[in-house]
Amino acid sequence: MRVATDPPVDGAAEALDDSAPPAPKRGRLPFSPWHLVLAPAALLFALPLIWMVLSSFMSNAQINQFPPTIIPDSLHLDGWNTVLGDSDFPRWFLNSTIVAGVTVVSNLVFCSLAGYAFARLRFRGSTLVFLLILLTLIIPFQLTMIPTFIVMDKLGLVDTLGALIVPQLVLPLGVFLMRQFFVNLPREVEEAARIDGCSRLGVLIHVALPLAKPALATLAALTFLLMWNDLLWPLIAINSDENSTLPLGLTTFQGQHTQDFGAVMAGNVITVVPVLLAFLFAQRSFIASLSSSAVKG
Amino acid sequence: MSAEPAAPQRTFAQRILGENPSAWAFVLPAVLIIIGLSIIPIGWSLLLSFNSADLIRPAQWVGLSNYDALLKDPGIRDAVVHTIVYTVLFVPISTALGLFLALGLNRRIRFIGIYRTAFLAPFIASVAAQGVLFSFIFDERFGVANAVLDAVGLPRQGFLGDPDQALFVIALIGIWGGIGFPLVIYLAALQDVPRELVDAASVDGARRWATLRHVILPQLLPVTIFLLVWQALLSLQLFDLVYATTRGGPLDSTVVIVYYIYNQAFELFHAGYAAAVAYVVALFLILLVGAQLIYNRLRARHA
Numbered sequence: 001m002r003v004a005t006d007p008p009v010d011g012a013a014e015a016l017d018d019s020a021p022p023a024p025k026r027g028r029l030p031f032s033p034w035h036l037v038l039a040p041a042a043l044l045f046a047l048p049l050i051w052m053v054l055s056s057f058m059s060n061a062q063i064n065q066f067p068p069t070i071i072p073d074s075l076h077l078d079g080w081n082t083v084l085g086d087s088d089f090p091r092w093f094l095n096s097t098i099v100a101g102v103t104v105v106s107n108l109v110f111c112s113l114a115g116y117a118f119a120r121l122r123f124r125g126s127t128l129v130f131l132l133i134l135l136t137l138i139i140p141f142q143l144t145m146i147p148t149f150i151v152m153d154k155l156g157l158v159d160t161l162g163a164l165i166v167p168q169l170v171l172p173l174g175v176f177l178m179r180q181f182f183v184n185l186p187r188e189v190e191e192a193a194r195i196d197g198c199s200r201l202g203v204l205i206h207v208a209l210p211l212a213k214p215a216l217a218t219l220a221a222l223t224f225l226l227m228w229n230d231l232l233w234p235l236i237a238i239n240s241d242e243n244s245t246l247p248l249g250l251t252t253f254q255g256q257h258t259q260d261f262g263a264v265m266a267g268n269v270i271t272v273v274p275v276l277l278a279f280l281f282a283q284r285s286f287i288a289s290l291s292s293s294a295v296k297g
Numbered sequence: 298m299s300a301e302p303a304a305p306q307r308t309f310a311q312r313i314l315g316e317n318p319s320a321w322a323f324v325l326p327a328v329l330i331i332i333g334l335s336i337i338p339i340g341w342s343l344l345l346s347f348n349s350a351d352l353i354r355p356a357q358w359v360g361l362s363n364y365d366a367l368l369k370d371p372g373i374r375d376a377v378v379h380t381i382v383y384t385v386l387f388v389p390i391s392t393a394l395g396l397f398l399a400l401g402l403n404r405r406i407r408f409i410g411i412y413r414t415a416f417l418a419p420f421i422a423s424v425a426a427q428g429v430l431f432s433f434i435f436d437e438r439f440g441v442a443n444a445v446l447d448a449v450g451l452p453r454q455g456f457l458g459d460p461d462q463a464l465f466v467i468a469l470i471g472i473w474g475g476i477g478f479p480l481v482i483y484l485a486a487l488q489d490v491p492r493e494l495v496d497a498a499s500v501d502g503a504r505r506w507a508t509l510r511h512v513i514l515p516q517l518l519p520v521t522i523f524l525l526v527w528q529a530l531l532s533l534q535l536f537d538l539v540y541a542t543t544r545g546g547p548l549d550s551t552v553v554i555v556y557y558i559y560n561q562a563f564e565l566f567h568a569g570y571a572a573a574v575a576y577v578v579a580l581f582l583i584l585l586v587g588a589q590l591i592y593n594r595l596r597a598r599h600a
Contacts, residue, residue, distance in 0.1 A: 034401045035408075041398065042415035045473065049418055051441065052430050063439060110326045117323035126320070129328055136335040138586045140534055142555050143579040146345060146562050146572055147338035150352065170330040200319060229423035231537040232555075236563055247425035251541050254429050261433055268429055272422045279421045280414065287417075291485040 056265035063261040079262025092249035100227040115178025163237035181215035346573035351566040363573035376557040386468040395479025420477025428541025460550035
């Protein structure tokens with residue numbers, strides 16, 4: 001499946017844009033009728049997030065008044081002061097960054113190694129082991145979460161960031177993605193390097209991985225998104241505020257500050273905005289990730 | 298096939314581990330983690346489901362009695378009903394809306410970047426954050442939703458605080474946050490529909506609809522089936538949104554299956570029982586995925 005790319009909408013094309021179909025006979029609108037559907041729909045989708053940002057700058061009085069403020073007449077920093085100065089949000093941000101950062105790096109390393117070996121090297125047991133990895137792709141998490149908790153408990157990792165990191169060091173989906181990529185990579189370049197005396201690892205590092213940048217970007221984006229947004233596993237594995245990640249901390253914070261709307265919304269912005277910014281900067285790569293994860297079935 | 302030079306003498310390692318003994322060094326970290334934390338827990342869960350276990354004291358073998366209890370548990374029956382209601386709302390609506398918006402965006406249209414960003418942004422945001430955001434928007438007393446109802450002269454609603462409404466409000470939030478995936482997949486699939494068909498569709502209204510129905514939609518059938526299965530898997534495993542909005546309330550009206558399993562295992566410490574429930578649900582989900590895989594295989598054979 002190809003990636004959803006924009007039709008070319010550069011300056012010139014955009015100018016032609018809606019007058020593109022030659023002489024629209026019944027066209028009374030100066031723009032495509034689709035805008036009549038898309039614009040309100042887009043507004044409906046964007047409004048909650050816009051309101052989230054706006055209300056993080058509202059005072060409690062503004063939010064608690066009746067009827068509620070939709071567009072504030074003045075901006076306040078009370079919520080942000082609470083969240084940044086008098087809460088664990090900075091700590092949770094750090095924890096989320098550590099968990100997502102470590103798992104992204106380890107997935108890039110270990111999924112590349114394993115994916116390459118399954119794609120290129122013949123060794124005893126490779127088919128069986130790869131089939132086992134495929135099997136885990138269709139096992140829902142709630143089936144394995146209880147034993148995984150017991151294992152983390154035995155390792156003494158419960159209520160540490162380790163409990164969040166260790167089970168996700170290698171995502172089966174990542175091994176699968178990387179293997180699919182390497183299988184479809186032409187062998188010729190690698191064989192030339194082999195003949196020049198390069199080791200298998202050398203070929204992987206110097207020849208195959210530089211060609212695998214799109215697949216690595218996909219893997220990194222997926223891992224980051226899954227780790228940053230996860231709630232269920234941190235909820236099970238973490239008991240203390242100190243070791244919470246952003247989604248877990250946010251839900252705890254909300255429970256303790258039900259009336260402090262501005263602060264909760266500021267915390268919400270902290271949780272959501274890094275991912276949204278990453279998405280805006282790397283929209284194409286994100287969309288490619290989602291599309292390519294769809295072909296796994 | 299392999300570029301390995303044919304070695305005249307196979308080493309001991311090669312005799313045990315196959316042609317490339319060093320390949321095991323490549324896969325070992327991945328295999329250890331996946332076997333240790335995915336494969337073994339599959340069997341372990343099955344064992345747990347035959348035990349009475351509270352995660353603290355040693356487990357007691359109880360045979361099939363967890364499964365026996367499961368059949369008679371009204372809590373499970375309710376959780377299944379809630380999950381099915383959510384699924385029946387979420388799956389068709391999110392998929393259909395995703396298709397509709399993708400058809401709208403699959404053209405040269407101004408602001409396409411802004412539109413796509415608006416539809417995808419909720420999907421990227423953490424579900425916990427979505428839930429927290431909407432529990433304020435739908436707050437009974439101070440929420441914007443009731444303010445809007447007031448402004449247009451409609452009666453105020455209980456939303457997440459009303460046992461008759463909460464599940465539907467959660468489905469609405471789920472659809473808001475879940476439309477991005479079908480949208481992106483349909484956009485990608487529409488790129489593979491031959492351009493002439495789409496162009497022919499834009500001549501006049503009547504032919505446009507016929508082309509859509511008889512040419513484009515059949516082309517999208519495999520993707521649609523994949524999306525229906527995918528969205529069903531997501532909604533049958535709904536958890537984060539319920540936890541971040543209602544925690545199963547009010548009056549247990551939003552307890553869904555995974556929430557039930559979580560609650561049994563980690564709040565009530567009925568780990569063995571929770572494992573039995575998880576096993577039954579997992580078997581159902583695996584059947585669903587299996588059906589999708591068989592469909593793919595059959596289609597590939599006929600193609």
